[in-house]
Each structure stands twice: as C-alpha cells, then as structure tokens.
Amino acid sequence: MSRPAPRSIDDYLATLRAELAGDDPAVIQDALYDAEEHLRAEAAANPHVSEAELLERVAATYGRPEEIAAGYRDTETTVARALQPPASRRLASPHPLSRFFAVYVDPRAYSSLFFMVLSLVTGVAYFTFAVTGLSLSIGLAILIFGVPVFIAFIGIARVISLGEGRLLEAVSGERMPRRPIHPGRSGTLWEQIRAMLRDARTWTTLAYLLLMLPIGIIYFVTAVTGVSVGVSFLLVPLVGVAQRLDWWLPWGDERILFSPRWLDTPVGWIFCVVFGAAVLTTLLHVARGVVGLHARAAKVLLVT
Amino acid sequence: MAVDDSQARKFQKELNVGLVALVVLAILDRSSDDLYGYEIAKRLQRANAGEALFKEGTVYPVLRALSAGGFLTSRVKPSTTGPPRRYYRITREGRALFAQWSVIWTQTRDFVDRIVQGDER
Numbered sequence: 001m002s003r004p005a006p007r008s009i010d011d012y013l014a015t016l017r018a019e020l021a022g023d024d025p026a027v028i029q030d031a032l033y034d035a036e037e038h039l040r041a042e043a044a045a046n047p048h049v050s051e052a053e054l055l056e057r058v059a060a061t062y063g064r065p066e067e068i069a070a071g072y073r074d075t076e077t078t079v080a081r082a083l084q085p086p087a088s089r090r091l092a093s094p095h096p097l098s099r100f101f102a103v104y105v106d107p108r109a110y111s112s113l114f115f116m117v118l119s120l121v122t123g124v125a126y127f128t129f130a131v132t133g134l135s136l137s138i139g140l141a142i143l144i145f146g147v148p149v150f151i152a153f154i155g156i157a158r159v160i161s162l163g164e165g166r167l168l169e170a171v172s173g174e175r176m177p178r179r180p181i182h183p184g185r186s187g188t189l190w191e192q193i194r195a196m197l198r199d200a201r202t203w204t205t206l207a208y209l210l211l212m213l214p215i216g217i218i219y220f221v222t223a224v225t226g227v228s229v230g231v232s233f234l235l236v237p238l239v240g241v242a243q244r245l246d247w248w249l250p251w252g253d254e255r256i257l258f259s260p261r262w263l264d265t266p267v268g269w270i271f272c273v274v275f276g277a278a279v280l281t282t283l284l285h286v287a288r289g290v291v292g293l294h295a296r297a298a299k300v301l302l303v304t
Numbered sequence: 305m306a307v308d309d310s311q312a313r314k315f316q317k318e319l320n321v322g323l324v325a326l327v328v329l330a331i332l333d334r335s336s337d338d339l340y341g342y343e344i345a346k347r348l349q350r351a352n353a354g355e356a357l358f359k360e361g362t363v364y365p366v367l368r369a370l371s372a373g374g375f376l377t378s379r380v381k382p383s384t385t386g387p388p389r390r391y392y393r394i395t396r397e398g399r400a401l402f403a404q405w406s407v408i409w410t411q412t413r414d415f416v417d418r419i420v421q422g423d424e425r
Binding site for chain 1: 366368369383384
C-alpha cells in the first residue's frame with residue numbers, strides 16, 4: 001500500500017488521517033494535532049524552503065505518515081495495556097450474587113454516580129452557553145462583530161467538548177482526545193468560518209451541549225431518588241430499634257409511624273435492609289452502565 | 305540470506321522502543337526551561353548530527369505517555385505559527401525515573417559492550 005508522497009502540510013495530515021482510518025478517533029485527533037504542531041513549527045523555522053521540499057525533508061526526519069500511524073498505534077496499545085486495571089479477576093468471580101455486589105469495589109461505579117449528579121450543573125451551564133452563543137451569533141450576524149462572536153463561540157464550544165471528554169474518560173475509562181481539534185486548513189477568516197459551518201462536528205457538539213440539559217435532569221433525578229430511597233430503607237431498622245428503646249430521638253416526642261405497620265417489625269426490618277441494599281446496588285450498576293453508554297455516545301457526537 | 309537495510313531498520317526500531325523515552329527524559333531533566341515537542345525533537349536530532357537514528361514523530365507519543373504517567377507536566381501556550389504548543393516540564397517522579405533508568409542503561413551498555421567486543425571475563 002503505497003500512496004504518493006504528500007506535497008503539502010494539509011496533504012500530509014490528510015494522508016495521516018487516512019492511514020489511521022479505523023483507529024480510535026481520539027488517537028487520530030491526538031496524532032493529527034501533534035503532526036500539525038510539528039510541521040507548522042518546521043515550516044516556520046525554514047521560511048525559505050518550499051512546502052514540497054519541506055515535506056520531503058519531513059518524511060526523513062519526522063517520519064512518513066504510515067510510520068507515524070504505526071508509532072501511535074503501538075504506543076497506544078502499550079500504554080493502554082499498562083494503565084488498564086486488571087478487570088478480569090473480578091469478572092471471573094463465580095457466584096452471580098458476589099458478581100452483583102462486586103460493583104461496590106469498582107471505583108467507576110461511584111465516579112459514574114458522581115457524574116450523574118454533576119450533569120445537572122454541567123447540563124444547565126452547557127445549555128445556557130449554547131443558547132446564548134447561538135442567539136448572539138445569529139443576532140449579531142448582520143453586524144461586523146457577529147464574526148468574532150461566532151468564532152469565539154465555536155472555539156469555546158470546542159474547549160468545553162475537550163473538557164467534557166476528559167471528564168468522561170476519568171469517570172468511565174472510555175478513551176477520549178487529549179488534544180483539541182486541530183484548527184484545520186489555514187485560510188482567510190471567511191474560509192475558516194465556512195469550514196466551521198460545514199464541519200458536521202460543530203453541529204453535533206452543539207446538539208450535545210443542548211441535550212445535556214434534559215439528560216442531566218434525568219440523571220440527577222435518578223441518582224438522587226435512588227440514593228434517598230436506598231438509604232431510607234437501610235435506616236428503617238435503626239429508627240425502629242431507636243424508637244423502641246427510647247434512645248436518642250432528635251425529633252423529640254414525635255414518633256415516626258411506618259406505613260404499612262408491618263415494616264416496623266423484625267421481618268419488616270429484614271425486608272427493608274434487603275430492599276434498600278438491592279436499590280443501592282442496582283443504582284450503582286445502572287450508573288456504571290448508563291455513563292459508559294453516555295461516554296460512547298459522547299464520543300460519536302464530540303470526536304468522530 | 306542477504307542482510308539488507310530493512311533488517312538494520314527493524315533492529316534499530318526495536319532498540320529505540322525504550323530509549324526514546326530515556327533520551328526525552330534526559331533532555332527535559334537537563335533543561336531549565338519548559339520545552340515543546342518540536343524543540344525536543346530538534347535537540348535530539350542535533351545531538352545525533354547526521355544519520356537520524358529515530359524519527360522525530362516517535363517523540364510525541366512518548367511525551368504523551370510519560371505525561372499520562374505523571375512523569376511530566378504540561379501546559380498549552382498559543383503560538384503564532386500554528387496550533388497552540390504544549391510545553392513539557394519534568395516532575396519529581398520523572399527525575400526519579402530518569403535516575404533509575406540511567407543506572408539501568410549504563411549497566412546494560414557496559415554489559416553489551418563487553419559481550420559484543422568479546423571481552424567477557
């Protein structure tokens with residue numbers, strides 16, 4: 001498989017992208033970013049060399065696109081293998097019940113739950129930002145300073161999407177880019193704006209920012225409801241015993257009445273503990289699963 | 305079987321796997337300033353003076369891996385020539401790693417030298 005040698009920086013980046021086709025989109029974004037940084041620096045250091053000659057030199061020093069692609073692929077697998085926690089041991093646990101409760105020792109379950117609670121805040125912020133930015137850009141489009149507003153808006157949206165990606169990688173383990181999108185072909189302001197408007201990722205990123213509000217509300221409600229219901233049921237026996245023995249009663253003379261009454265019997269207590277534990281454990285499973293899916297969906301909208 | 309260039313390249317590539325990380329750490333350990341990928345690649349190339357032992361492109365994934373391991377910290381600064389540059393600085397863990405790796409490297413080099421030059425005693 002031999003392609004013609006690239007004659008320009010854009011050409012080189014396109015070839016590198018083609019060589020990496022099918023790889024993790026996050027790796028592609030990183031590799032393109034690094035290559036562009038290096039090639040533009042090389043071009044700036046040698047202002048009198050033609051771009052074609054520069055690219056010839058680059059193939060010898062920096063590496064041909066296929067060599068670079070192979071390098072990233074190798075490093076990525078080595079690093080991923082070194083950093084991945086040994087998950088197989090837990091999965092191999094024989095008893096289905098112990099596998100069910102193994103979620104309590106999985107840090108990802110807690111970080112996912114945290115992400116679900118946090119997503120109400122980030123959802124509101126993203127939604128506000130996207131709506132404000134869009135309306136300002138459209139509203140000011142007839143004036144000359146609509147242009148910088150729009151460019152700043154898209155720029156900030158890209159930074160936010162990088163940050164959201166880093167957050168999602170931290171909570172779910174899904175590989176996300178570590179570098180922002182490379183700015184792409186250089187050109188006049190208008191060409192850059194047209195490229196931004198034509199780039200499907202601009203619109204999928206905005207869709208993600210808008211969607212995060214309703215999704216964040218659902219996540220937040222699920223997480224808070226699940227935790228409150230689970231913890232409340234776990235506390236029933238404690239409250240029942242405390243009331244019977246006249247222990248510490250912060251609510252003074254008032255008594256908590258359980259309805260139905262049988263909940264406040266030893267059999268009811270056992271039921272409450274089992275039910276509460278089941279709710280909490282299920283919630284952790286749901287959180288881990290949902291945030292894992294969320295990360296994969298986010299990758300499609302923010303990276304691919 | 306004839307020995308050609310491709311075998312030499314393959315051997316060099318296998319040798320380079322860990323060595324690029326070692327020389328990158330060495331450059332950053334000695335530098336008082338933060339450096340970005342292009343500068344590091346050029347310093348290595350200059351020290352090499354002539355035939356390139358490895359491609360500059362291999363420096364970037366190594367920087368990324370060392371950074372992910374906490375051996376380097378980085379920050380982004382805008383640049384007039386292209387995308388913003390990422391500047392790297394070595395951390396305390398990075399210096400410890402470099403010290404450890406240099407000892408291993410010296411031992412390995414001496415050992416290999418003794419064997420290759422037929423001086424094993």
